[in-house]
Amino acid sequence: MTDDPSDPTTPPRTADAFTADSPFTLPGFFAALAEGDLLAAVCADCGTRLLPPRPACYACGSRNLRTEPQPRTGEVATYTEVRTPPPALADRAPYTVAVVELDSGARLTGRVTAPYDVLDIGTRVRLTTRPPDDDELAMARDHEREWPIHEFEPV
Structure with a gap:
């Protein structure tokens, strides 16, 4: 996982890094959906797919996540x-x-x-x-x- 705050496929690490347009927020999820992209967060540690995406895995608590396009x-x-x-x-x-x-x-x-x-x-x-x-x-x-x-x- 990268710590690059400009990478929209990885969750922000700090509260200051969160913006409404992040795909890890509901506004960001729906903005992507409006553009035709259905995105889920995928946990690199346990494989859980979170839809809508969240910044932490609800199955194992990991923050080692990436967004990935999903089938419709x-x-x-x-x-x-x-x-x-x-x-x-x-x-x-x-x-x-x-x-x-x-x-x-x-x-x-x-x-x-x-x-x-x-x-x-x-x-x-x-x-x-x-x-x-x-x-x-x-x-x-x-x-x-x-x-x-x-x-x-x-x-």
Whole structure:
């Protein structure tokens, strides 16, 4: 691992080195996603993939991490139907949310563009992104308003 603070693929080592555009922060993760890059942190010590990336591994505590591009395809690991959503999304209920295991082994949670009753564990899906609509913008915090919405669609 390099200690080069200008290398965006390695986590910052000090609080002063962290900036919002680092891919190891949520704003940085969503900025990369908006540009078409799905990035995970990969721990060099234990191999855990962290998605969204974090500056330290939640499996072993190591800071020996690098960001790596991830595939946009995977399988539904588990899923549920949301029947009581936040008020701004009430007219969309019910909708489906899944934990998807990407082909790399990383896992990401997101909405699925298919009804609950057509999914199964193991359904193949692909990650898509789109700008937030008015209802989603109404729920977003100021710093989240530019973040793309990520959804999975069956393939």
